Amino acid sequence: MAQSLGILKESASQTAGPYVHIGLLPNFVDIKGVYESDLGSAMVNEQTKGERITICGKVFDGAGAPLRDALIEIWQADSQGFYNSHSELRGTADPNFTGWGRQPTHMESGEFRFETIKPGRVPYKDGRLMAPHISFWIVARGINIGLHTRMYFGDEEQANSEDPLLARIEHRVRVSTLIASREGNNYGFDIYLQGDRETVFLDI
Amino acid sequence: MSNKKPETGAFWARDHTRHPPALTPTYKTSVLRSPQKALLSLDGTLSEITGPVFNPSILGELDNDLIHNYAAPGESAIGERIIVHGRVVDERGKGVSGALLEFWQANAGGRYRHKKETYLAAIDPNFGGCGRTITDEDGYYRFRTVRPGAYPWPNGVNDWRPAHIHFSVFGHGFSQRLITQMYFDGDPMIWSCPIVKTIPDKAAIEQLIAALDMNNTIPMDARAYKFDIVLRGRRSTLFENRLEGN
Ligand SMILES: [Fe+3]
Numbered sequence: 225m226a227q228s229l230g231i232l233k234e235s236a237s238q239t240a241g242p243y244v245h246i247g248l249l250p251n252f253v254d255i256k257g258v259y260e261s262d263l264g265s266a267m268v269n270e271q272t273k274g275e276r277i278t279i280c281g282k283v284f285d286g287a288g289a290p291l292r293d294a295l296i297e298i299w300q301a302d303s304q305g306f307y308n309s310h311s312e313l314r315g316t317a318d319p320n321f322t323g324w325g326r327q328p329t330h331m332e333s334g335e336f337r338f339e340t341i342k343p344g345r346v347p348y349k350d351g352r353l354m355a356p357h358i359s360f361w362i363v364a365r366g367i368n369i370g371l372h373t374r375m376y377f378g379d380e381e382q383a384n385s386e387d388p389l390l391a392r393i394e395h396r397v398r399v400s401t402l403i404a405s406r407e408g409n410n411y412g413f414d415i416y417l418q419g420d421r422e423t424v425f426l427d428i
Numbered sequence: 429m430s431n432k433k434p435e436t437g438a439f440w441a442r443d444h445t446r447h448p449p450a451l452t453p454t455y456k457t458s459v460l461r462s463p464q465k466a467l468l469s470l471d472g473t474l475s476e477i478t479g480p481v482f483n484p485s486i487l488g489e490l491d492n493d494l495i496h497n498y499a500a501p502g503e504s505a506i507g508e509r510i511i512v513h514g515r516v517v518d519e520r521g522k523g524v525s526g527a528l529l530e531f532w533q534a535n536a537g538g539r540y541r542h543k544k545e546t547y548l549a550a551i552d553p554n555f556g557g558c559g560r561t562i563t564d565e566d567g568y569y570r571f572r573t574v575r576p577g578a579y580p581w582p583n584g585v586n587d588w589r590p591a592h593i594h595f596s597v598f599g600h601g602f603s604q605r606l607i608t609q610m611y612f613d614g615d616p617m618i619w620s621c622p623i624v625k626t627i628p629d630k631a632a633i634e635q636l637i638a639a640l641d642m643n644n645t646i647p648m649d650a651r652a653y654k655f656d657i658v659l660r661g662r663r664s665t666l667f668e669n670r671l672e673g674n
Pocket residue numbers: 241533534589592594
């Protein structure tokens with residue numbers, strides 16, 4: 225026998241369950257007074273640089289019904305393409321933009337909504353620029369392990385056509401599941417957990 | 429926050445044999461909420477190896493004390509008082525500093541403070557059920573709470589959740605993001621729970637069971653449970669400055 229690599233194993237995921245809001249958005253479910261506000265509920269302030277946008281959408285299950293108990297987090301670069309993170313060594317991100325947001329899907333309509341800014345382009349590992357995108361992470365009752373995906377911008381056709389991640393999608397018809405459509409300053413981005421229109425989810 | 433050098437290596441691939449698959453029919457809600465197509469695998473880019481930073485200044489004084497953070501002045505939540513403590517490390521065994529941990533749970537009777545919760549067990553007026561903390565520079569954390577009760581849930585006709593605390597964990601990169609649950613050593617309900625049983629690997633289940641830790645109790649006050657959390661490891665950036673063609 226050789227020496228052991230001494231490697232630990234990642235803790236197993238468990239569903240966020242029906243009461244995820246108690247822990248992550250307590251004010252949203254009327255647990256008041258523990259935290260001043262829900263973390264991640266406001267992404268921009270008056271000083272944040274960049275083009276203001278709104279992202280709206282729903283998360284659909286395999287029967288076509290919107291999830292009314294999901295929680296979504298997004299993570300993105302600032303308007304110059306810098307992440308507000310310790311691992312960002314290329315430059316300093318906008319101090320008025322953390323790049324991270326957290327929202328529920330509405331308990332009746334199922335719609336989620338983020339007020340943010342359009343991110344700049346970030347380089348891929350080989351230096352090519354990726355198209356502007358926002359990372360999404362979706363958890364809910366019935367989802368055993370958080371789902372990662374990306375949202376790209378419908379008005380960035382040229383950049384999208386050169387994007388290394390989009391280029392990896394074998395069934396080209398599925399590329400459109402990651403592309404949000406623009407209407408004014410609003411981008412519509414629906415997520416399908418199953419079926420013909422199933423969103424491309426990532427093991428990243 | 430720390431004088432440790434920031435790391436920029438990509439995260440190791442996830443070992444899906446230790447995580448629940450998306451589709452687990454005995455946990456019925458997963459049937460319509462499980463992707464059916466293969467995930468697209470991609471080595472982490474800057475978008476995944478970076479992640480949000482949480483400064484300890486966001487924390488209130490009672491955020492890590494569920495016995496008091498919702499209670500009326502001079503009151504406290506009812507139940508067995510416990511300390512939960514441990515360390516967040518990555519698969520290399522390195523402590524994860526500055527990790528935001530958020531936790532939520534039912535009260536001592538097994539009841540959640542939530543409008544969709546219908547279990548007949550009583551609400552505790554002094555228990556909200558949420559708390560949070562941030563790990564220190566070596567990855568250690570602790571909080572105080574009451575031991576949650578078991579509760580029934582509509583899945584099979586007589587399914588009960590073992591006592592558990594839900595944990596949400598941020599590491600240093602967004603692809604380390606994890607939600608899991610902590611169970612209590614010796615609880616016979618663990619092995620019959622359809623949600624626990626979504627995990628296909630016995631050792632991976634045991635890794636979610638906190639040990640009773642009598643060395644860290646507060647005598648005449650609270651017992652302690654030790655619960656370590658492991659996040660994905662990452663490659664060293666050494667020898668990785670080669671540009672990749674594609
Ligand atoms: Fe629970």
